[in-house]
Amino acid sequence: MTDWFRENARDLPWRDPGCSPWGILVSEVMLQQTPVVRVLPVWREWLERWPTPAHLAAEPSGAAVRHWGRLGYPRRALRLHAAATAIVAGHAGEVPATYDELLSLPGVGTYTAAAVAAFAFGRRETVVDTNIRRVHARLVGGTALPAPALTAAETRRAVALLPDDEALSVQWNAAVMELGAVVCTARAPLCDACPVIDACAWIAAGRPAPEYVPKGQSWAGTDRQVRGAIVAVLRHADSPVARPILLWAPVDLGIGVPVDVPHLAGHAGPLAALHGLQAPTEQLERALAGLLADGLAEETEAGLRLPG
DNA sequence: AATCCGTGGGA
DNA sequence: TTCCCAAGGAT
Known part of the structure; x- marks a missing residue:
């Protein structure tokens, strides 16, 4: 899995070794429910405009909303601004490195706290996002999709699968997430390109259909x-x-x-x-x-x- | 626990 | 065209 990742990882700017923790935090919040291709240009503009939390905190929150563009869920921009303010006020302007400190920031939940601790600070954290949940559901669980909402059993499974070695755990999290994003996708998975197809419980079971129909969000008139x-x-x-x-x-x-x-x-x-x-x-x-x-x-x- | 909170590209 | 859904979080 990690070998596959080393060869196939997308070249994303927040994966650059020189990317700051702030850059990674901004990317993680922007990527909440928003595809990579739409985040890229806005992320670049943000990091150029506000290279540190202090730069963003020095501006009114409306500037964050304005430069959020059309990424959607603009309250995320508001919370990122509030997080920057909290980082300046409570962490000397430096993005905190621990899961608990990150979790206390506005707009940072369990996923984002674990992701930033892992990808920005090299910590061994159990990262669970929609990609990782889907990969685990198929590879290990043998089902087409994970449960509608994150379950305790899923979290336990993710904890059990995480490599003990710290550096390896970081690569593991990134690799499983990437596999879910580009190969083990929700609608039309590219199983022919999957590096772990021989170990996939879903393939072994004959790729059974989903056990439920995800209910879509209504939009028109809301x-x-x-x-x-x-x-x-x-x-x-x-x-x-x-x-x-x-x-x-x-x-x-x-x-x-x-x-x-x-x-x-x-x-x-x-x-x-x-x-x-x-x-x-x-x-x-x-x-x-x-x-x-x-x-x-x-x-x-x-x-x-x-x-x- | 269920619902609300935006947007746009692709199937 | 309509529908799905993308590195979730807060209440």
Whole structure:
């Protein structure tokens, strides 16, 4: 497995030996639920703009949201900014090296804490992400997919499989994750290219179908869609946007919002760009209230804007 | 424990 | 076209 990784690992900038722990932390948060190819350009811009936690912490959180671009789940940008602030305040500006310290940072959960401890500091940690879960489920468990949610049994299995040697454990975590990302994929696994196909319990069992159907997340007409549209406007606006304009006005009336915002182009305001809303006014107000409560937007006398 | 939280590329 | 889902976290 680790031999295969040495030969086939993708050349990703956060895997460069010279990459700082901060660079690795930023990459791990950006990669939460977002594909590598979309993270790459934003990660480069972030590290150039904010090479250390102190650089980011010195700016208002809205700058983090603005430069998050369209990676999705912009609250991650907010939490990364909060993590940078905590690192400056509580760790002398240096990303902490232990799992427990990392876990205490905003936006850092069990996966990210283990990943940063392992990949940035060479620690022996049990890293469990969606790729590793799927590889274990197939290779060892013989099922097409892991359980819908992480189980204690899965964690125990991952702990048992982790090599004792510290340096080897780091390579193991990276290798299993990479195998899941590029070979043992969710939909159409490339079993012909798999280095451990002869040991795969799922292959041995005849590649049985999944035992359940993953339930997809609804999207059209949800608050998430509305929130996304509102934040897209605020991200592109160069000055505060008055509430009624934000919610209702055409986007090309000189409020600083470019008309080339992809899903807003040619439409009249964020609401009109959305279809199938049950109660548009209520939903817009509710979505905006949610953004304000989450700190993704703030309201001034001049109007609404990203925090800062 | 179940739900919410964005986005866009590929099957 | 629609659907799936990608290095999760917080509540």
